[in-house]
Amino acid sequence: MSIVKNFLEFPKSFLWGTASSAHQVEGNNIHSDWWAWEQENKGKILAVKEKKFKGQKFEPSEKCLDHYNRYKEDFGLMKKLNNNAHRLSIEWARIEPKEGEWNLQELEHYRNVLQTLKDQKIKVMLTLNHFTLPSWFIAKGGWLNVRSPYYFKKYAAFVAKNLGELVDFWITINEPEIYMSMCYLEGFWPPQKKDVKSAGWVYFNMARAHRISYKTIHKIIDKNFSKAKVGVAMNVMSFASYKKHSFLELFFVHAADRIVNHSFYDLTKRSHDFLGVNYYFRVRLKKSAHGFMPIVDEVSEEESELSDMGWVIYPHGIFDVLMDFKDFNLPIYITENGIATEDDAQRSKFIINHLSEIHHAIRAGVDVRGYFYWSLLDNFEWDKSFGPKFGLVAVDRKTMRRTVKPSYFIYKEICENNGVAL
Numbered sequence: 001m002s003i004v005k006n007f008l009e010f011p012k013s014f015l016w017g018t019a020s021s022a023h024q025v026e027g028n029n030i031h032s033d034w035w036a037w038e039q040e041n042k043g044k045i046l047a048v049k050e051k052k053f054k055g056q057k058f059e060p061s062e063k064c065l066d067h068y069n070r071y072k073e074d075f076g077l078m079k080k081l082n083n084n085a086h087r088l089s090i091e092w093a094r095i096e097p098k099e100g101e102w103n104l105q106e107l108e109h110y111r112n113v114l115q116t117l118k119d120q121k122i123k124v125m126l127t128l129n130h131f132t133l134p135s136w137f138i139a140k141g142g143w144l145n146v147r148s149p150y151y152f153k154k155y156a157a158f159v160a161k162n163l164g165e166l167v168d169f170w171i172t173i174n175e176p177e178i179y180m181s182m183c184y185l186e187g188f189w190p191p192q193k194k195d196v197k198s199a200g201w202v203y204f205n206m207a208r209a210h211r212i213s214y215k216t217i218h219k220i221i222d223k224n225f226s227k228a229k230v231g232v233a234m235n236v237m238s239f240a241s242y243k244k245h246s247f248l249e250l251f252f253v254h255a256a257d258r259i260v261n262h263s264f265y266d267l268t269k270r271s272h273d274f275l276g277v278n279y280y281f282r283v284r285l286k287k288s289a290h291g292f293m294p295i296v297d298e299v300s301e302e303e304s305e306l307s308d309m310g311w312v313i314y315p316h317g318i319f320d321v322l323m324d325f326k327d328f329n330l331p332i333y334i335t336e337n338g339i340a341t342e343d344d345a346q347r348s349k350f351i352i353n354h355l356s357e358i359h360h361a362i363r364a365g366v367d368v369r370g371y372f373y374w375s376l377l378d379n380f381e382w383d384k385s386f387g388p389k390f391g392l393v394a395v396d397r398k399t400m401r402r403t404v405k406p407s408y409f410i411y412k413e414i415c416e417n418n419g420v421a422l
Helices: 033-041 065-082 104-121 137-139 148-166 176-185 197-223 247-267 314-327 344-363 407-419
Strands: 008-009 015-019 085-089 123-129 169-174 230-241 273-286 332-337 368-371 393-396 401-404 419-422
Touching: 008 344, 015 123, 033 137, 033 273, 065 104, 065 176, 065 401, 085 368, 104 123, 104 148, 123 148, 123 230, 148 169, 148 197, 169 176, 169 197, 176 197, 176 230, 176 247, 197 247, 230 247, 230 332, 230 419, 247 273, 247 314, 273 314, 314 332, 344 368, 344 393, 344 407, 407 419
Parallel strands: 015 085, 015 368, 085 123, 123 169, 169 230, 230 273, 273 332, 332 368
Antiparallel strands: 008 419, 393 401
16 A cells, blocks of 8 residues: 655646647648658668667658547547646648648648547647648748748648637747757758758748747737737756866856757747747766867766666756746746656656656746646657657557556546646
């Protein structure tokens, strides 16, 4: 018999949910840049960053998890979790498969998806762009095109006009710094460029797109529905120096924090109604033995607990990040937090430990209003295909059968009780 020593109760209006993205669960996203890239690389051994997934043949998303047709089943699993919110994305390439041509059938599909959530009294946090892009947009240069923010604005306006009454929170762009890095600096994702200048322009244009779309969404929603709540979801990291008292390393830590965690906000001031925080891991920086650059993560496997992605599990880092972001004086939502692991006990521990740190931050005065675990289902994880297991629910991709894991019930109890029992 277990004894609860402490119960961490969250605010009464706290949002409990899971997060997903369209391309990673729906299937058959045939008009997107990722679909074309996946077909080109089917069966190839790709260069990936994560050690565990090196040397594996790439499997395209194709039918994926068939969430496109099974969303009611998946939302039923979510409702049984006692979730009162869900973060999802809609696919630009489905809504606008050709420039200026709006697919009304796909629009109706997403209306049905969102209405299903509303019927279950689940608040909707809608992401407009989660990495994938229409092929026609890429043919015009993608985010390198000076006109790209205006193409995105038209898409945002179309969605706001037609689905606005079904959306509670808007996220324009997911993790712009990750897109910029993986696509234009490190070259792992399409279009697989390695060019600093291009990366800078991409980042700048994504910031412009957010600023313009923020105003557009507000203009439409505020006039026709209720006041909009618009933000972005940023991947943030907790940075630490390898040596506690190294002035040089502490300087690099501060610089990395400003660049990774703050630069997009610096480019988009006064264009956020809330902060979306995606937190997964900590990075420790050490001056390279070969000179000042590169700055590398020097944490060895012997020192720290790692996820299957090789990420350092450091729950206290989410507290550090939240305390840092407190100065923005805006509501904060944990829009992603999760772990890739086949050890489900590790997943349960991960959730409890991170929520404990979030509760600590709330008690310290940070206005955290919601938590979205990534993810409900084991999904398609980009260049790692279906290897990493983030989900509370496993999916047999031959039969598409959903099987809940023990961590599902741990999170269910947390959501039901609006708190964490330690």
